[in-house]
Amino acid sequence: MTFELQHNDPQSKARAGLITTDHGQIETPIFMPVGTVASVKAVHFHELREDIKAQIILGNTYHLYLRPGVEILEQAGGLHKFNGWDRPILTDSGGFQVFSLTANRKLNEEGATFRSHIDGSKHLFTPERAVEIQRSIGADIIMAFDECTPGDADYNYAKKSMGLTHRWLARGVKHFDATEPKYGYSQTFFPIVQGCVYPDLRRQSAEFVASQNRDGNAIGGLAVGEPTEKMYEMIEIVNEILPENKPRYLMGVGTPQNILEGIERGVDMFDCVMPTRNGRNGMLFTSQGIMNMRNEKWKNDFSPLDEFGTSYVDRVYTKAYLRHLFISKELLAMQIASIHNLAFYLWLVGEARKHIIAGDFSQWKRGMIEQLGRRL
RNA sequence: GGGCAGUUACCAAAGUGGCCAACUGGGGCUGACUGUAACUCAGCUGUCUUUCGACUUCGGAGGUUCGAAUCCUUCACUGCCCA
Numbered sequence A: 001m002t003f004e005l006q007h008n009d010p011q012s013k014a015r016a017g018l019i020t021t022d023h024g025q026i027e028t029p030i031f032m033p034v035g036t037v038a039s040v041k042a043v044h045f046h047e048l049r050e051d052i053k054a055q056i057i058l059g060n061t062y063h064l065y066l067r068p069g070v071e072i073l074e075q076a077g078g079l080h081k082f083n084g085w086d087r088p089i090l091t092d093s094g095g096f097q098v099f100s101l102t103a104n105r106k107l108n109e110e111g112a113t114f115r116s117h118i119d120g121s122k123h124l125f126t127p128e129r130a131v132e133i134q135r136s137i138g139a140d141i142i143m144a145f146d147e148c149t150p151g152d153a154d155y156n157y158a159k160k161s162m163g164l165t166h167r168w169l170a171r172g173v174k175h176f177d178a179t180e181p182k183y184g185y186s187q188t189f190f191p192i193v194q195g196c197v198y199p200d201l202r203r204q205s206a207e208f209v210a211s212q213n214r215d216g217n218a219i220g221g222l223a224v225g226e227p228t229e230k231m232y233e234m235i236e237i238v239n240e241i242l243p244e245n246k247p248r249y250l251m252g253v254g255t256p257q258n259i260l261e262g263i264e265r266g267v268d269m270f271d272c273v274m275p276t277r278n279g280r281n282g283m284l285f286t287s288q289g290i291m292n293m294r295n296e297k298w299k300n301d302f303s304p305l306d307e308f309g310t311s312y313v314d315r316v317y318t319k320a321y322l323r324h325l326f327i328s329k330e331l332l333a334m335q336i337a338s339i340h341n342l343a344f345y346l347w348l349v350g351e352a353r354k355h356i357i358a359g360d361f362s363q364w365k366r367g368m369i370e371q372l373g374r375r376l
Numbered sequence B: 001g002g003g004c005a006g007u008u009a010c011c012a013a014a015g016u017g018g019c020c021a022a023c024u025g026g027g028g029c030u031g032a033c034u035g036u037a038a039c040u041c042a043g044c045u046g047u048c049u050u051u052c053g054a055c056u057u058c059g060g061a062g063g064u065u066c067g068a069a070u071c072c073u074u075c076a077c078u079g080c081c082c083a
Helices: A045-050 A061-066 A070-076 A079-083 A095-100 A127-137 A155-178 A199-211 A228-241 A256-264 A274-280 A312-316 A319-327 A331-358 A361-372
Strands: A002-008 A015-021 A024-028 A030-033 A057-060 A089-092 A105-107 A112-115 A122-125 A141-143 A188-190 A217-219 A248-250 A269-272 A283-286 A289-292
Touching: A002 A331, A015 A331, A024 A030, A024 A331, A030 A057, A030 A331, A057 A061, A061 A089, A061 A122, A061 A127, A070 A079, A070 A127, A079 A089, A089 A127, A095 A105, A122 A127, A127 A141, A127 A155, A155 A188, A155 A199, A199 A228, A217 A228, A228 A256, A256 A331, A256 A361, A274 A283, A274 A331, A283 A331, A289 A361, A312 A331, A319 A331, A331 A361
Parallel strands: A030 A269, A057 A089, A089 A141, A141 A188, A217 A248, A248 A269
Antiparallel strands: A002 A015, A015 A024, A105 A112, A112 A122, A283 A289
16 A cells, blocks of 8 residues: 655645555545445445445454354455455454443453354454454455543543553554465555543554554544544644654544544544434435434425535435435435435545645635534 | 223323323434444423423213212213124
């Protein structure tokens, strides 16, 4: 994987770049739709490619390991062959599940023991195992196995947690460098900064991560319960330290506003379940603000879903129709909302890129932020 | 014509003398959701009130009782059975 830094915004830390992988290129800043279990929920890859214009999607090591399992993925020839997505894939390591499945896991120095949420069986994830599984999945970008520290952790917990993440990182790097890709194309490994909301920990973590000298770096442990302002502050601190000539990936973030704020602070890659999950739950993100499609006010609004939208669903379907589909619990509702939201997210980062290149990002961003927060 | 059962909030349906503005579903309304255990979760859903609380309700009318959705009388309507 290579990264070419193409433009720096004169007014901010925002930048435009180009990532090249064996499965194609990614123009940054980019949003990566989440496809946890080898599918971006409710969306066909055809739509993802042609309408949403996704350039890279996510998969999840923990979920894919449990189902369909490493053996099936290897038999298939890797995740790309298995699910038919021939563009880049990034896999999360399972570190987020250490956070989200707290009740079902135990941590120790060696790794994390999970109790499967599917059948209760026990499984040990170590930094080495996480690399191996991701080798089998065959993702273009694989993530270090970390502990995603909760946003409300106290200093002592955060410090210990960060130490564990760093020791796991060193092991992961070592194992990655000692192993080969399984399917003939190259893979790269991103380390993850932790440190919760504590500036000195974040600095220490960013320095340790940068010292690993990987192709790209990630910022984790944000948007997990801490105040938004803290998140922005941590991004600034960390990006001062992470190298400029490598992509920076802010994991799990976020709202459209979060993404623009992240871009302004020098982040290149984002992923989040919001456009898909919130979409399935009836919420639409648009350039004019957010809409709860279940609201009664859309009942007889026969205007297009989003007159400024770029997706075909924005023109073909009306607000009243989508509301009807949600109220009736029709599956099509979730498909339309997911397609719309993802197309909007990809439009948003695409516009950000254009404005960075044009040199008026900050001005454009200010106007967008104001619009995005409105409740329609 | 006779017998039996029933009538509770938007719908369905509990409650059968005080703890009942009334269980529970559904429907409706509103909100939440940030590296996906999520087509999920939470709140509200008689009226007025921010809360406390006040007021009006359980087919209609009348009655018994300190007190009735619950007991009695009667009327209306619905369902089933026998003629």
